[in-house]
Amino acid sequence: MGATLVEKIFSSRCDRGVRAGEVVMAPVDRAMVHDITGPLAVRVFKEMDGEQVFDPARIVMLFDHQVPADSVPAAENQQFMREFAREQEIHNYDLREGVCHQVLMEKGHAAPGEIIVGSDSHTCTYGAAGAFATGIGSTDMGFVLKFGALYFRVPESIEVTVSGTFAPRVGAKDLILSIAGDIGAGGATYQALEFCGETIETMPMTGRMTCCNMAIEMGAKAGIVPPDAVTREYVQARRPGAEIADLAPDRDAVYADRRAYDVTDLVPQVAVPHNVDHVVDVGEVAGTHIDQVFIGSCTNGRYEDFVEAAEVLGDRKFSDDIRVIVVPASKEEYLKTLRAGLIEKFVEAGALVEAPCCGPCMGGAFGLLAPGEVSLSTSNRNFRGRQGSTEAEVYLCSPATAAASAITGAITDPREL
Amino acid sequence: MRIWKFGDDIDTDAIIPGRFLTEYEPEKLAVHLFEGTRDDCRTGVQPGDIIVAGKNFGCGSSREHAPLALLGAGVKIVVAESFARIFYRNAVNTGLLPLVCPDTGGLEEGHEATVDIDNGVLTSDGVAYPIEPVPPFMQAIIDAGGLVEYAKEMKEVELCTGSQR
Numbered sequence: 001m002g003a004t005l006v007e008k009i010f011s012s013r014c015d016r017g018v019r020a021g022e023v024v025m026a027p028v029d030r031a032m033v034h035d036i037t038g039p040l041a042v043r044v045f046k047e048m049d050g051e052q053v054f055d056p057a058r059i060v061m062l063f064d065h066q067v068p069a070d071s072v073p074a075a076e077n078q079q080f081m082r083e084f085a086r087e088q089e090i091h092n093y094d095l096r097e098g099v100c101h102q103v104l105m106e107k108g109h110a111a112p113g114e115i116i117v118g119s120d121s122h123t124c125t126y127g128a129a130g131a132f133a134t135g136i137g138s139t140d141m142g143f144v145l146k147f148g149a150l151y152f153r154v155p156e157s158i159e160v161t162v163s164g165t166f167a168p169r170v171g172a173k174d175l176i177l178s179i180a181g182d183i184g185a186g187g188a189t190y191q192a193l194e195f196c197g198e199t200i201e202t203m204p205m206t207g208r209m210t211c212c213n214m215a216i217e218m219g220a221k222a223g224i225v226p227p228d229a230v231t232r233e234y235v236q237a238r239r240p241g242a243e244i245a246d247l248a249p250d251r252d253a254v255y256a257d258r259r260a261y262d263v264t265d266l267v268p269q270v271a272v273p274h275n276v277d278h279v280v281d282v283g284e285v286a287g288t289h290i291d292q293v294f295i296g297s298c299t300n301g302r303y304e305d306f307v308e309a310a311e312v313l314g315d316r317k318f319s320d321d322i323r324v325i326v327v328p329a330s331k332e333e334y335l336k337t338l339r340a341g342l343i344e345k346f347v348e349a350g351a352l353v354e355a356p357c358c359g360p361c362m363g364g365a366f367g368l369l370a371p372g373e374v375s376l377s378t379s380n381r382n383f384r385g386r387q388g389s390t391e392a393e394v395y396l397c398s399p400a401t402a403a404a405s406a407i408t409g410a411i412t413d414p415r416e417l
Numbered sequence: 418m419r420i421w422k423f424g425d426d427i428d429t430d431a432i433i434p435g436r437f438l439t440e441y442e443p444e445k446l447a448v449h450l451f452e453g454t455r456d457d458c459r460t461g462v463q464p465g466d467i468i469v470a471g472k473n474f475g476c477g478s479s480r481e482h483a484p485l486a487l488l489g490a491g492v493k494i495v496v497a498e499s500f501a502r503i504f505y506r507n508a509v510n511t512g513l514l515p516l517v518c519p520d521t522g523g524l525e526e527g528h529e530a531t532v533d534i535d536n537g538v539l540t541s542d543g544v545a546y547p548i549e550p551v552p553p554f555m556q557a558i559i560d561a562g563g564l565v566e567y568a569k570e571m572k573e574v575e576l577c578t579g580s581q582r
Contacts, residue, residue: 014577023554024579040441040481048568066439073439121479121503137481137507139564147574151554185426186473190502219476221502275426362435362478383430383477390434390453 002250004157005224006192009132012245013115020156020254028058029131030109031144032118034100035063036364037137039077041119042084044142053088054148060109061085062093064100067357070365098330098356101125101298105209106332108238112227113245115152117144122298122380124220127212128205129235130227130247132192135216155221156256157192158183159249162199164264169312169414172207173300173378173398175199176214177269179261181279189219191256194249199263200225205234206304213299214380217276268413271396274384282401282413290395291373292323293406294387296354297361300378300399301329303336309403310342312414317349319409324351325367327359351406363387369394376411378402418494420541421458422526423470428477429504431455433486441482443489450486464491467532469524471497474515475504484513494532496521496539496548509555510564517549554579 003011003019010018013026033041038061045053053059061081069075078095085092097103101122104110112130117123119141126133136150144150160179193215200208208225215223225231226248236242268282295301295309306328318324326346328334334356337343343353360367361379368388369375375387375394382394395411404414431454433446440446451459468474468487474497475483484507487495495508496516508515516532518539523546524530530541532548539546551559561567 016577018577018579022579023552024577025574027576036438037480043441044565047565065435071439077439119479121477123479135479135503137479137503137510139481139510140506143564143568146568147571149574149576151579153552153554185476186499186501189473189499219473219501363430364435364438368436381428381430381477383428385434385453386430 001254002252004253004255005194005226005247005249006132006155006157006222008247008249009113009115010152010154012113018154020154023151023153025149026115026152027149028117028144029114030058030060030116031141032060032100032104032120032123033141034065034120035074035078035081036065037119037141038081040138041141041145042081044139045145048142048146050142050146053090053145056089058148059090059145060104061090062097062100062103063095064098065358065362066364067095096331098328099298099301099358101213102301102329102333105129106238106330108235111235111239111242111244112231112247117141117150121216122213124215124223125209125213125298127215127222127224128208130225130231132222132224134221153190155190155192157194158188159255159258160193160195161197161258161260162195162263163197163260164199164262166263166266169400170263170266170268171398172203172210174266174269175261175263176211177271177279177396178266180214180217180271180277183218185217185275185277186219188215191220192222192224193218193220195223195225201228204304205230206302210299217380268398268401268415270401270411271382273382273393273395276382276396282411285395285411286413288411289374290322290376290405290410292325292367292369292375293402294325294360294367294375294377294379295399295402296327296329296359297379298329299380301327301333303333305378305399306337306342309399310345312400312403312417313345313349313407316407318351318406320350321409322406324406325354325360326351327354328356330356360387376402376405418530419463419466420469420524420526420528420530421462421466422524423468425471426473426476427470429475429480429483430477432475432483433480438480438482443485446482446486447489450490462490462492466492467530468492468495469521470495471521472499474500476501479503481507481511484508484511488513509558512563514559518546520546
């Protein structure tokens with residue numbers, strides 16, 4: 001009986017055949033903590049009588065949720081984390097680099113076959129690099145900081161095969177929204193999504209990150225793409241000399257489910273309030289008035305996303321009736337976007353461009369909504385109250401749909417501009 | 418214990434909104450429990466009350482502030498038809514007991530309930546509802562009093578040990 005990609009990673013890291021359903025104490029290759037859940041993890045580490053972290057070189061710290069600090073308690077938490085990093089000699093990117101998931105990928109902290117944990121639910125993003133990556137809580141993270149290992153129930157996998165070529169202005173975000181709509185918010189709980197098929201194989205790393213990022217929105221423990229030439233090129237450029245594990249699921253692997261999608265006729269998708277799986281074709285909500293558009297986050301805050309938005313924008317301006325907030329996901333993505341002249345273009349069109357961070361996604365630092373307001377966002381969650389008032393509404397979409405809607409002031413199909 | 422009844426897909430943003438995550442003490446988090454989504458529960462919940470929900474309770478963010486806010490309010494047990502993965506684990510780790518009850522539909526808001534964990538049954542209005550046993554590896558952590566206590570007894574971990582389901 002063959003093994004899934006996820007079973008192969010656990011088997012490799014445990015030096016024995018490990019099957020879905022088994023509970024194992026597995027070594028952790030990389031652990032990520034940020035400003036929101038990190039302070040609690042460090043406190044737990046100390047409560048566990050932790051004195052020295054398992055391996056400072058395998059821990060990555062950064063601040064991205066409340067950046068720059070938006071309150072005295074946020075500043076205190078960051079100060080607490082800085083001191084811990086200094087004392088333990090952990091590399092701390094502090095608030096200089098951007099959103100954790102983008103930064104870990106682009107700095108080469110994720111590679112095929114690794115087991116990575118982060119105290120953030122969207123840690124599953126690193127599956128784009130062929131890693132088994134999952135979000136954990138702060139107490140689990142305290143345990144990891146001490147021991148460099150964690151109990152995992154090895155998940156069953158759902159094979160998600162994607163075929164076909166995207167139509168213009170339709171892309172990875174529309175695909176993953178449609179999959180979320182199909183599988184449902186809890187439809188993959190405790191499972192892993194293994195993405196494959198010709199569409200995934202030809203998809204750049206950016207799109208793979210968008211897909212893996214939203215695996216958690218279906219309750220999945222991880223999303224993962226089998227490493228290939230695209231992965232190899234991306235990882236080796238960021239971790240020179242890295243040995244890249246050859247990794248693929250067996251042909252006779254046993255899956256909990258197999259689902260096939262064809263993107264040929266896929267149209268832009270929108271998740272309507274207040275659940276990520278309430279997904280409709282853009283036409284069904286076209287014309288809905290919006291007050292704010294957010295283009296950014298670990299889902300869609302990359303250079304390619306901004307190129308897509310800028311192409312839709314063309315020589316037009318954003319509507320004066322709404323606020324447009326653009327937040328690159330990292331310093332690297334910010335500089336690429338800046339050097340291509342797109343930041344200037346967005347500012348001239350009427351957008352606010354903020355320094356790399358999570359921005360309005362978590363409703364922490366800025367960009368919060370008033371009661372009754374409507375936001376259209378390229379981020380990954382539209383839970384009630386996520387971006388401010390619990391009486392506000394958040395719709396999710398692609399960068400192309402966000403840009404088109406920002407021009408007209410209402411939800412708009414980007415293919416119509 | 419009194420029941421506070423919730424539906425499906427109750428997310429961690431609803432349990433404790435993002436803007437309050439600079440706090441980490443359960444009592445301070447409890448002040449904002451369900452703020453804006455169930456303010457009646459936030460102000461009315463009493464120590465010993467239980468949360469009863471439908472499917473996928475605790476979906477969303479990995480924030481452990483969610484179970485801590487419930488614990489701060491004196492809630493020791495959450496009964497749901499299913500739990501989101503990270504929340505379930507966070508609950509066990511912090512000492513909030515997540516119990517899976519396949520059908521919570523008949524349980525009513527404000528009614529009294531008793532939970533018999535040893536025999537796997539929740540009783541309310543004279544009706545017995547079966548509760549699934551907690552997985553053995555989770556039970557070990559609960560028995561130790563949470564992951565912190567469990568980890569204190571460990572000098573190092575034995576890698577790749579484990580158990581079947």
